[in-house]
Each structure stands twice: as structure tokens, then as C-alpha cells.
Amino acid sequence: MATETSSVRGFAPVAVETGEELELAMQRLWLTGHVLPVGARLMVHHVFQSKEKKPMEAVYAFGLPRDAALRRFVIRGEGFTAHSELRPTREAVEEYERGIRDGSLSTLAREHGDGIVNLSVGNIRPREKVTVCLEILAGVELHDDSFRLRFPFTLAPCYHPRARLLEIAPGAGEIELPEDEFGDVMLPQFRQDSSNLHAVGFDLRVTSPGGFDGIGSPSHRVRIQVQDAGGVRVLLAAERDIPNRDLVLDVQHCNARPEALAGTGLDGKRHFIAIVPSTSFGEKPKGARRVVFVLDRSGSMQGLPMEQARKAIEACLGALSAEDSFGLVAFGDQTEHFQTRLSPATRENRDAARAFLASLQARGGTELAPAVEEAAGLGGTGSDLFILTDGQVYGTEQILARARAVGVRLHCLGIGSASQDRFLALLARQTGGVSRFVTATERVDMPAVDLFASLGKPVAESIRVTGAHIQPDPPPCVFAGTPLAISGEGADGELRIQWDGGSLDLPVGDCGRRIGEMVRLLRGARMITDLESRQINTGREQSRIAERLKELSKEYGLASREMSLVAVVARAGDQPGEVPKTSVVPVGMAADTPFAGYFAAARRLDADATACMGVSAALFAHPDAPAARLVSESNEEDLLLELAARIEADGGMPGRKEEDRVLATVLAILAFLQESHSLKTGAFRSHVRRLVEFLEARADRDVVRRVIECARSGRIVPGDWVCTQNATWEEIEEALNEIRS
Amino acid sequence: MDGESQFSLSELEARSGVPARTIRFYIARGLLDGPARAGRGAYYTTAHLRRIEWIREQQSQGAMLAEIAVKLRPAPEGQRLAQPEAWLQYSLSEDVRVMVRDGASPWRIRQIRAALSELAGRLSNTDVETRSPDGDRNK
Incomplete structure (x- = not known):
């Protein structure tokens, strides 16, 4: 539960200019809870304190994490504690409004489209402090050897063609969405400077049956405390932080092996979630790939994200063989093609694609759906789309519907510090692909190359599971690097997982009732998220989906x-008929997102103007907007990316003569090995594979055969091969002999 | 407000089609007056309803709530300097230039550009049939 330290309890934000206490509707947001390798059960503590002279209604808007659902809340204040009730939304809103009219303290947690939640707390009395602890079940991003939890501490502004934007004061922007599509959802005010907003922090417990190899966060400085029961406590290292980026927590497993968490839930049934690493299914089969790169070059991508995405695509092109073909589509407001049909991955085509990439500028909105449709048309049935985007769009349900209809696999690499993890995870899953997310302080290009290495032929297809009632349906295939996740109920003893060409039996133990109930809730949250993503405002299916959602809830x-x-607390002294002052809690712009990138081109509000009207511009990049703050130093990984981008269509490095090409290819393998990229491991594994295939046909020299063996075993050959790409055969042999000795 | 109908907040919500929470938000932002009386006897009138309808009309024309709030402020004494506006100029041919106000939304820009492209195409095509201002048909 919450850990209020004395230093945090007395926190009161002040204005930088005046030193005066700011009148914030919400003072503090603190995250606690339990994180497992299959998901998290989180408690979000919102502390509201009114500085108004009359009753206040505070509205806090936030985005749900991936595969997440709200379970319940408890509201506490001086002399009272009340628990929420789950009601059909219409009834809940009516009850909330009745409570407001009666002058009672009323709280409503209501989800809108795109997974945006409005938490409304009305009739907070003057100087009163109330705390709303909201329980949320959330999924995690799964990797073979690790998992990543992402929780939103802020809400990124997004693109919608009919959105209106306005800079209402210097450094403060507002977005309004069309009500016919988005209803009465309230979005926060976006502040350039988040240093004087509410305090955020976290205190989480992480447990894993298999143990940990490491825990860290690319978003926040953390403190780790090992606990007796084998769990780990992860706390914010500082006393508090500011709401300008998501919390991202990475947990490395000790062993990547099949594992099932199971137990009996409160409904008396046995629930389980099983995770099977992709390595359990064997190696990725060979086969020609048809890949279309879809690059988001909208305004919000400007700066280093765009630069890194470009480099990432160049490196990915280097992993394509002569049999592969590729397309390249860039989109902002409009879609541009590199060529109007797929191109063989020849040197000439890749050079031309590189020139096309260099010509692209980040600007305009994020018209993702038309870009996906055009890319799917370009790739054709059976192709893979590889999307690099920040996913900052509203109206995601409509985009998902269009993406599902195109019938190709979408693999997503999300970029940003407050981005649409939920949306991009759905986009990949519902089209049979995989997704990854990187924060702004991480490199974009390396995860892109890593994700790209897993595309093409899956390691397993036609997954069937027996031994339990599986729900939701298992994914149709498994890609290298991403484990198979299956869940269901009734597994008693063993699950049998079959795929084309193999099978495995997975014992399902019992982790106790607590885990059983958590697993049950995580399954429910996942199914609700899937169904909600199919809820759009039109179509005959909608009433059926709404009914099913109610049943699931x-x-x-x-x-x-x-x-x-909803919860209503009637108290002595309630003033019926009093209209509380409504205040929407502001949020900070995401740390890597330039405020001017969104709001500079929007109309500015002139408080003195008497006729200030007009349509505001939807998300446009401003040429003068400062570049995003990101890691940009050149290092070994940059050099490897350049090396990867130079690989020829036949898998070898370029050179004037065959002998030169063989030597250059050997040196490239040594460089990749030096940074732990071998045939089986590392982001550049598909590049190493192509280099080895080139050498296998030219392995006359003993040195070449020994280097191939090192690439297979992952053994690093002593030497600085990344920086020294002009070594001789003798020098290589000498280094290899060092291993032998 | 004498002689005008009196509504509760839920009646105002039903008549205007605007959710009660949004109506409270309008009041908090100074777009709408609070109820005519405080406490249990609080009520709203047709003036509130008309104001809400006017706000919706302004929104349908592209105004945001913050802009509407500025419009509603009483104009100060004396002459005010006009608000500057940025305009984009498109030269479609040697003798035709079109001005478009800067800062439109992307869908509107696309619409305008498509129309201008079509116009530019028609202006450059000397074979198309046109009519002179006095109604004579020219080739």
C-alpha cells in the first residue's frame, strides 16, 4: 500500500516566479502495487485538496496502460471511507450527478474511447483533502528474457484530423475533440513546464517465480530493496518526481524457460497464464521476406526520433537478402511511397531508399490508417508491415478496424515517453504481429533492428493448446524474441501446446489463491481491452459488443x-444545489515532446483581443520547435548500424575483389561478435546470419571457418574490430590463436 | 429573467443535450452564469439555454472554449488594435493569386489544396471551354 514519507506529506507546489503556493486541484499521484511477469495489480493514490472558497469538482484524465482495466476505488477523507460500486455507465453517471445535486462528495471513474479515463471527484469542500485509491489491472510487454511495465504519469497530446488546438497562455495548450465521436471526455491542459504540477512517485513490489537477473528503469532513477519472500521492492529514488513521462520498469528473468502462473480465483475456478519463450519452438526457418517499412514522419516525430528511425530502417535494409523484397512508405498528413511496388533488396534499390529517407522531413499530422492501407496494398497478402511511430493519435478504434481489414501483419515499434502503448500493442496483436516500445531516453534504432530480426517467417505457426479452456484465443504464430502467452481456466496438471512441426507439455502448478485471483483479473482486463478496441460508434455489431462488455465487466x-x-458519500453539512467549481487537472508535456511541436502552429489566444476566432490547427510541427531531448552520442552501436546498412544483397560486405569482400565480411562478423551479436543472440543476429551464409560458400581458408564457428558459438575474438575494419588476415589469425591458447 | 422558464440542472441538460458536468465546466470557465439562485432553490432559465446553444454554435464554427470566453468578456473602452492574422499566398498563374488564412486544420488544408490544384489545372488548360464575364462563350 501507499508509503507516505514525511518529506512527501508536506509537499506543496509553488510558483517559480512568485514563490506562492499554487492552487492545484490534485497535489499528488502515487503508484503502489504488485508486479508479476504476466501483469500488474496497481493502486494509484490520487490526493486532491481544494484551495477554493466553494466546493470543487476535480477531473483527472489519464490513459490506461496496455491490457488494463479499472477494478475499484476507495475514497478516504477525514472521518469517512467509501468504496466504489460497479454500475452500467449511464446509471453511474446519473448517480454521480444526483450526488452532486445533493451536495454530497461524489466520485466517478469512467472510461472513454482510446482508453482515456476521466476520474471526477465532485463537491470537495473548501480546504478539504480527499484521497482516491484506484485499483488497476495492467498487462506487461513480454520479451523472451524480460518484461517491461509501463504506467502513464502523463497524457501525451495526440493527433486527430478534427481536433482543435490552442495555446491559451504561454506554455499552456488545450485540445478539444469533436463530441460526435468522443462524447464528453475532458482532456487536461498541457503544460510546457511540469515542474510546478502535482508530485508523482511509486513504490512497487516485483516478484517472479523464476527469480530476477536485473531490474532497472530507463525513465526514472529507482531504489531496489530485496525482500525476504524473494520479491523486490522498487521505489522512486528521489522523494518525488514531476508528471512529464511514463514510468517504465524493466525486469530481466534469470532463465528464459516456459512457465505458468496459476491458482484458484475468487470465483472458485482455476486460472492460469502461461509464458513460453520463442526459443522453445526452435529456430526461425528460412524464407524470402516481403516487408514494407511504414515510417511516421509526423510533427511529433521531429528531431532525434526521426533521425534514429531513419538509421534504423537503413540498418534493417542491410538484413534483407537478394531473395527478399521491400517497400517504404512515409506518412504525416499524406502518404509518400519510395516506389509504387515492392523492390528487390539490391544495392541500387537500397541506396535509392536511403536517398528517399534522407529527403523526408517531420511535419504534419498522423494519418496512420491510410498509410497502413496503402502499405498493405503495396506488400500484398502474406507481407509484413513494420511501423515506426509514436502512435500519438486519437480515434484508435477506427484505425484498428481499418488495420484489421487489410489482412497483413503489423509489427510496431513505438517511440516516446508518454506514448500509446495500449494502442500499438493492440494494433500488432490484432493483426498477428509483435510490438515493442522504447522511451525517448533509449535508442530507437537498436530495438528497431532487434524487432526486424524477428520478422518474416514465424518460429511456430498454427498454435493449438489442449488441457484447459483457453480464453482469449492464442495468437496464430510466434515470432523470434517474443514469447507465446496463453491464458485460460481449468488447467489441471499439464498443458499440451502443439504447433506445425512440434509440441511441448507444460506443467501447471498452483501458486495459491492470491496469484489465482490476480491471474483471473488480468485475463478479464485483457479480454475487456480486446473487446473495447472493437467498439466504434457505427455498425450493427456495436450493441452486441456493448452487451458482451457488460457481461465481462x-x-x-x-x-x-x-x-x-461510482461512489457517493453523504455527509452532515452537505449543501444541496450548490454548483461546485469544475477544474481539470493539468499535465506536463512528455519530456521528449517539444511543446512548440504541437502548439506553435495553433492559434494563440490573445486575452486582449475582442474578436479572436477561427479554426485551430491540428497537430503540426513547427519548424522552429526545439529538437527533442534524446541520447545522441555516437558509439559502437552507431558503427554497427553503419556496418549493417552496407551489407550487400548476397550477404557479403562490399569490396572490389572477391578476396577483399571475404576479408571485409570476416571483419564485420568480428565486430558484431565484439558487441555480443552472434547467430542466435543480439539485435544484429539476422545480419550475422547473412554474413555467415555468404562466408559458408567461400570458406576455403581455415581462418574463415574458425570465424564462422565463433559466430555460431557467440565466442568473442579479442581485438577492437568495431573501430578497426582494415585488419589483415595475419592479425585475425593471431587473435584467433589467442582464443586457442 | 422574469417571465422566463425555470429549469433544474438536469432539465437544462436534457433540453440542451449538454452533459451536466460540461455545463458546470462552462460555468467554471466563465462561459455561462451560475444558477439564478444558490442552494436548494437553484434554477436555470431560457437565457442559460440560449447561451449554451450559442456556445455550441461557436464551437461548430471552430472556436474553442478559451476563445469563446475571450469573446464574452466586455470590450474595454476605446479603440483596440486589430488582431494580426497570417495569410498564405498561392500563385496559381501569372494573373491569379489566392490568399488562404494560415493555421487551418489538416483536413481543411487538404481540401483547400485539392481545390487550388484543380483550379490551377483548369487555368493552365487553354483548351477548356470558358465563359466571358458578359456571358459569351469562348474557346
């Missing part, structure tokens, strides 16, 4: 767009 006790959480 009732079955699992979780909120959804059809069911909301």
Missing part, C-alpha cells in the same frame, strides 16, 4: 466503457 468485476465505478 460483471463476470470479472472490472470497469469498461459500458460499466463505470
Whole structure:
């Protein structure tokens, strides 16, 4: 539960210019809870304190994490504690409004489209402090050897063609969405400077049955405390932080092996979630690839994200063989093609693609759906789309519907410090692909190359599971690097997982009732998220989806767009009929997102103007906007990316004569090995594979055969090969002999 | 407000089609007056309803709430300097230039550009049939 330290308890934000205390509707947001390798059960503590002279209604807007659902909340204040009830949304809103009219303290947690939640707390009395502890079930991003938890501490502004934007004061922007599509969702004010907003922090418990190899965060400085029960406590290292980026937590497993978490839930049934690393399915089969790169060059990508995405695509092109073909589509407001059909991955085509990439400028909105449709048309059935985007769009349900209809696999690399993890995870999953997310302080290009290495032929297809009732359906295939995740109920003893060409039996033990109930809730949250993503405002299917959502909400006790959480606390002294002052809690712009990139081109509000009107511009990049703050130093990885980009279509490095090419290829393998990229491991594994294939046909020399063996075993050959790409055969042999000795 | 109908907040919500929370938000932002009386006897009138309808009309024309709030402020004494506006100029041919106000939304820009492209195409095509201002048909 919450850990209020004395230093945090007395926190009161002040204005930098005046030193006066700021009148914030919400003072503090603190995250606690339990994180497992299959998901998290989180408690979000919102502390509201009114500085108004009359009752206040505070509205806090936040985005749900991936595969997440609200379970319940408890509201506490001086002399009272009340728990939420789960009601059909219409009834919940009516009850909330009745409570407001009666002058009672009323709280409503209601989910809108795109997974945006409005937490409304009305009739907070003058000087009163209330705390709303909201329980959220959330999924995690799974990797073979690790998992990543992402929790939103802020809400990024997004693109919608009909959105209106306005800079209402220097460094403060507002976005309004069309009500016919988005209803009465309230978005926060976006502040350039988040240093004087509410305090955020976290205190999480992480447990893993298999143990940890490491825990870290690319977003926040953390403190780790090992606990007796084998768990780990992860706390914010500082006393508090500011709400300008998501919390990202990475947990490395000790052993990447198949594992199932199971137990009996409160419904008396046995629930499980099983994770099977892709390495359990064997090696990725060979086969020609048809890949279309889809690059988001919208305004929000400007600066280093765009630069790194470019470099990443160049390096990915280097992993394509002569049999592969590729396309390249860039989109902002409009879509541009490199060529109007797929091109063989020849040297000439890759050079031309590089020139096309160099000509692209980040600007305009994020018209993702038309770009996906055009890219799918370009790639054709059976192709893979590889999307590099920050995913900052509203109206994601419509985009998902269009993406599902195109019938190709979408693999997403999300970029940003407050980005649409939920949306991009759905986009990949619902089209049979995989997704990864990187924060702004991480490199974009390396994860891109890593993700790209897993595309093409899956390691396993036609997954079938027996031994339990599986729900939701298992994914149709498994890609290298991303484990198979399956969940269901009733597994008693063993699960049998079969795929084309293999099978494995996975014992399902019992982790106790607590884990069983958590697993049950995580399954419910996942199913609700899947169904909500198919909820759009039109179509005959919608009433069926709404009914099913209600059923799921009732079955699992979780909120959804059809069911909301509400609590009304009647107290002595309530003033019926009093209208509380409504205040929307502002959020900080994401750390890597330049405020001017969104709001500089929007109309500015002149407080003195008497006729200030007009349509505001939707998300446009401003040429004068400062570049995003990102890691940009050149290092070994940059050199490897350049090396990867130079690989020829036949898999060898370029050179004037065959002998030169063989030597250059050997040196390239040594360089990749030096940074732990071998045939089986590392982001450049597909590049190493192509280099080895080139050498296998030219392995006359003993030195070449020994280098191939090192690439297979992952053994590093002593020497600085990354920086020394002009070594001789003798020098290589000498280094190899050092290993032998 | 004498002689005008009186509504509760939920009646105002039903008549205007605007959710009660949004109505409270309008009041908090100074777009709408609070109820005519405080406490249990609080009520709203047709003036509130008309104001809400006017706000919706302004929104449908592209104004945001913050802009509407500025419009509603009483104009100060004396002459005010006009608000500057940026305009983009498109030269479609040697004798035709079109001015477009800067800062439109992307869908509007696309619409305008498509129309201008079509116009530019028609202006450059000397074979198309046109009519002179006095109605004579020319080739």
C-alpha cells in the first residue's frame, strides 16, 4: 500500500516566479502495487485538496496502460471511507450527478474511447483533502528474457484530423475533440513546464517465480530493496518526481524457460497464464521476406526520433537478402511511397531508399490508417508491415478496424515517453504481429533492428493448446524474441501446446489463491481491452459488443466503457444545489515532446483581443520547435548500424575483389561478435546470419571457418574490430590463436 | 429573467443535450452564469439555454472554449488594435493569386489544396471551354 514519507506529506507546489503556493486541484499521484511477469495489480493514490472558497469538482484524465482495466476505488477523507460500486455507465453517471445535486462528495471513474479515463471527484469542500485509491489491472510487454511495465504519469497530446488546438497562455495548450465521436471526455491542459504540477512517485513490489537477473528503469532513477519472500521492492529514488513521462520498469528473468502462473480465483475456478519463450519452438526457418517499412514522419516525430528511425530502417535494409523484397512508405498528413511496388533488396534499390529517407522531413499530422492501407496494398497478402511511430493519435478504434481489414501483419515499434502503448500493442496483436516500445531516453534504432530480426517467417505457426479452456484465443504464430502467452481456466496438471512441426507439455502448478485471483483479473482486463478496441460508434455489431462488455465487466468485476465505478458519500453539512467549481487537472508535456511541436502552429489566444476566432490547427510541427531531448552520442552501436546498412544483397560486405569482400565480411562478423551479436543472440543476429551464409560458400581458408564457428558459438575474438575494419588476415589469425591458447 | 422558464440542472441538460458536468465546466470557465439562485432553490432559465446553444454554435464554427470566453468578456473602452492574422499566398498563374488564412486544420488544408490544384489545372488548360464575364462563350 501507499508509503507516505514525511518529506512527501508536506509537499506543496509553488510558483517559480512568485514563490506562492499554487492552487492545484490534485497535489499528488502515487503508484503502489504488485508486479508479476504476466501483469500488474496497481493502486494509484490520487490526493486532491481544494484551495477554493466553494466546493470543487476535480477531473483527472489519464490513459490506461496496455491490457488494463479499472477494478475499484476507495475514497478516504477525514472521518469517512467509501468504496466504489460497479454500475452500467449511464446509471453511474446519473448517480454521480444526483450526488452532486445533493451536495454530497461524489466520485466517478469512467472510461472513454482510446482508453482515456476521466476520474471526477465532485463537491470537495473548501480546504478539504480527499484521497482516491484506484485499483488497476495492467498487462506487461513480454520479451523472451524480460518484461517491461509501463504506467502513464502523463497524457501525451495526440493527433486527430478534427481536433482543435490552442495555446491559451504561454506554455499552456488545450485540445478539444469533436463530441460526435468522443462524447464528453475532458482532456487536461498541457503544460510546457511540469515542474510546478502535482508530485508523482511509486513504490512497487516485483516478484517472479523464476527469480530476477536485473531490474532497472530507463525513465526514472529507482531504489531496489530485496525482500525476504524473494520479491523486490522498487521505489522512486528521489522523494518525488514531476508528471512529464511514463514510468517504465524493466525486469530481466534469470532463465528464459516456459512457465505458468496459476491458482484458484475468487470465483472458485482455476486460472492460469502461461509464458513460453520463442526459443522453445526452435529456430526461425528460412524464407524470402516481403516487408514494407511504414515510417511516421509526423510533427511529433521531429528531431532525434526521426533521425534514429531513419538509421534504423537503413540498418534493417542491410538484413534483407537478394531473395527478399521491400517497400517504404512515409506518412504525416499524406502518404509518400519510395516506389509504387515492392523492390528487390539490391544495392541500387537500397541506396535509392536511403536517398528517399534522407529527403523526408517531420511535419504534419498522423494519418496512420491510410498509410497502413496503402502499405498493405503495396506488400500484398502474406507481407509484413513494420511501423515506426509514436502512435500519438486519437480515434484508435477506427484505425484498428481499418488495420484489421487489410489482412497483413503489423509489427510496431513505438517511440516516446508518454506514448500509446495500449494502442500499438493492440494494433500488432490484432493483426498477428509483435510490438515493442522504447522511451525517448533509449535508442530507437537498436530495438528497431532487434524487432526486424524477428520478422518474416514465424518460429511456430498454427498454435493449438489442449488441457484447459483457453480464453482469449492464442495468437496464430510466434515470432523470434517474443514469447507465446496463453491464458485460460481449468488447467489441471499439464498443458499440451502443439504447433506445425512440434509440441511441448507444460506443467501447471498452483501458486495459491492470491496469484489465482490476480491471474483471473488480468485475463478479464485483457479480454475487456480486446473487446473495447472493437467498439466504434457505427455498425450493427456495436450493441452486441456493448452487451458482451457488460457481461465481462460483471463476470470479472472490472470497469469498461459500458460499466463505470461510482461512489457517493453523504455527509452532515452537505449543501444541496450548490454548483461546485469544475477544474481539470493539468499535465506536463512528455519530456521528449517539444511543446512548440504541437502548439506553435495553433492559434494563440490573445486575452486582449475582442474578436479572436477561427479554426485551430491540428497537430503540426513547427519548424522552429526545439529538437527533442534524446541520447545522441555516437558509439559502437552507431558503427554497427553503419556496418549493417552496407551489407550487400548476397550477404557479403562490399569490396572490389572477391578476396577483399571475404576479408571485409570476416571483419564485420568480428565486430558484431565484439558487441555480443552472434547467430542466435543480439539485435544484429539476422545480419550475422547473412554474413555467415555468404562466408559458408567461400570458406576455403581455415581462418574463415574458425570465424564462422565463433559466430555460431557467440565466442568473442579479442581485438577492437568495431573501430578497426582494415585488419589483415595475419592479425585475425593471431587473435584467433589467442582464443586457442 | 422574469417571465422566463425555470429549469433544474438536469432539465437544462436534457433540453440542451449538454452533459451536466460540461455545463458546470462552462460555468467554471466563465462561459455561462451560475444558477439564478444558490442552494436548494437553484434554477436555470431560457437565457442559460440560449447561451449554451450559442456556445455550441461557436464551437461548430471552430472556436474553442478559451476563445469563446475571450469573446464574452466586455470590450474595454476605446479603440483596440486589430488582431494580426497570417495569410498564405498561392500563385496559381501569372494573373491569379489566392490568399488562404494560415493555421487551418489538416483536413481543411487538404481540401483547400485539392481545390487550388484543380483550379490551377483548369487555368493552365487553354483548351477548356470558358465563359466571358458578359456571358459569351469562348474557346
